Amino acid sequence: MITTHSQLISTAITLVFSTQSLSVVTPPRTAHDITENYFNHSTNCGSENKPAFLCSGVLLRATAVSDNYHSWDPSPQSLESGGVSFSYLRKDAKFTRLAYGYKNGMIFYPHNKAPSDKDQIEVLCAFPVDADTVNREHKGCGYHAFYPAASKSCRTMGIRTAHDWYQHYKSIDHNSHQHQCGFDTQESASRNGYYFLQSLEARRLMGYKFLSTQNELRLASWQPGSPGKLPLQAFFYIDGGLSNAQHDQRDFYQQTGNVVPVIRLTLPTSLHSDATFNYRAGDQAVNAIPTVSKTNISG
Numbered sequence: 001m002i003t004t005h006s007q008l009i010s011t012a013i014t015l016v017f018s019t020q021s022l023s024v025v026t027p028p029r030t031a032h033d034i035t036e037n038y039f040n041h042s043t044n045c046g047s048e049n050k051p052a053f054l055c056s057g058v059l060l061r062a063t064a065v066s067d068n069y070h071s072w073d074p075s076p077q078s079l080e081s082g083g084v085s086f087s088y089l090r091k092d093a094k095f096t097r098l099a100y101g102y103k104n105g106m107i108f109y110p111h112n113k114a115p116s117d118k119d120q121i122e123v124l125c126a127f128p129v130d131a132d133t134v135n136r137e138h139k140g141c142g143y144h145a146f147y148p149a150a151s152k153s154c155r156t157m158g159i160r161t162a163h164d165w166y167q168h169y170k171s172i173d174h175n176s177h178q179h180q181c182g183f184d185t186q187e188s189a190s191r192n193g194y195y196f197l198q199s200l201e202a203r204r205l206m207g208y209k210f211l212s213t214q215n216e217l218r219l220a221s222w223q224p225g226s227p228g229k230l231p232l233q234a235f236f237y238i239d240g241g242l243s244n245a246q247h248d249q250r251d252f253y254q255q256t257g258n259v260v261p262v263i264r265l266t267l268p269t270s271l272h273s274d275a276t277f278n279y280r281a282g283d284q285a286v287n288a289i290p291t292v293s294k295t296n297i298s299g
Contacts, residue, residue: 027261030234031279034058034263037110038275041092044193045112051185051196053123055112057090058275059217060236062102063248070255071248072106072232073224083124083139083218089275093200094268095214099130103241106248107263109231118231119222125153125182126199127216128165128206132178140218144178154181155195162201169202182218208271228256234263236277246285253286 040056053059061084063071078084086108087099098105111120125141127133133140136151144151150168159165159181169180183195203215222230232252237245245262252260262283266276281287 027259027284028279030261031263031277033113034107034234034277037113038089038277039091041090043197048191048194051123051193052090052200053088053110053185053196053217055110057088057093057110058277059086059088059108059110059123060105061086061108062098062100062105063244064100064102065244065247069224070227070251072227072230072252074221077134078221079224081134081139082221083133083141084221085133085140086123086217086219087214088126088200088217089267090200091274093203093215094271094275095211096267096269097212097214098238098267099214099216103239104235104237104244104248106232107234107236109233111231114231114233117229119226119229121222121231122187122220123196124184124186124218124220126185126196126218127180127182128162128169128199128202129180129210129213130177130216131180131182133216133218135178136182139220141182141184146175146178151179151181153184154198155184155189157181160195160198162198162205165198165202166205169206177213185217211268211271227252228258232260234261236263236265237283238265238267242283246283250285259286 037056038058042052042056044050044052045055065071069075074084085099087095089095108121109118124139132144135145136142142152154160154165159168165181169176172179183199185192185196189195199215235245235248249260249262252258261279262285264278264280264283268275
């Protein structure tokens with residue numbers, strides 16, 4: 001009897017499921033899942049101590065190809081500071097441009113939806129708009145060098161609502177990004193879910209004027225060398241970035257043997273349009289059997 005390639009895949013998956021509780025996430029399904037996360041505008045993930053980024057939204061980092069380190073590793077500067085910058089894209093947290101005008105990057109799973117064998121990378125703080133964190137203390141979450149007394153964490157400064165944040169932001173005419181405070185979202189902080197929500201609400205108060213500038217979240221730096229443990233859901237690209245995304249997909253496959261899909265991201269063009277996420281077979285630089293991962297018991 002001749003065994004087809006599809007039969008071999010089906011048999012392999014059946015054998016895996018007979019011994020473990022596992023799930024197969026196919027590349028097209030990845031685009032669907034990311035889209036669902038984008039449209040999920042939950043205020044939190046069950047309580048004021050469970051921020052919305054744990055279960056919703058798209059946590060992404062724009063990257064550039066480098067010969068000095070892999071795109072999924074923290075930059076040397078991030079390793080030194082202890083923080084890595086990401087953006088948070090959601091239906092109620094839109095932006096039309098990636099950081100630095102980059103054309104590609106990577107997407108992390110929301111923690112509650114990540115495979116259980118992946119590391120949780122802690123989100124330390126959130127800024128409603130790019131905060132020039134490279135010039136801030138405390139892993140990028142503290143005061144800016146320009147305004148040591150006026151740009152500390154919002155909690156430290158008694159700024160507890162989106163309205164208060166916006167008033168503080170508007171209180172000077174120049175360097176407002178550097179003057180802003182950041183909302184504390186680390187796990188040890190009380191009501192971190194509430195404060196993350198305030199960062200989203202503050203961005204809404206800013207309206208269309210800052211649509212071309214992304215927000216900024218600081219994640220705790222992770223040590224290079226264990227790429228298979230990262231909660232990496234996809235590599236993405238916008239117009240002009242496909243070749244870089246393909247480079248990263250090939251590089252990750254060579255380092256881990258795992259296939260992470262390339263997803264085309266179309267950013268919103270206005271407050272009234274939405275981002276789209278599409279999987280295209282022709283975009284993939286690596287074609288292999290989808291990686292089988294353990295399901296996260298929390299969802």
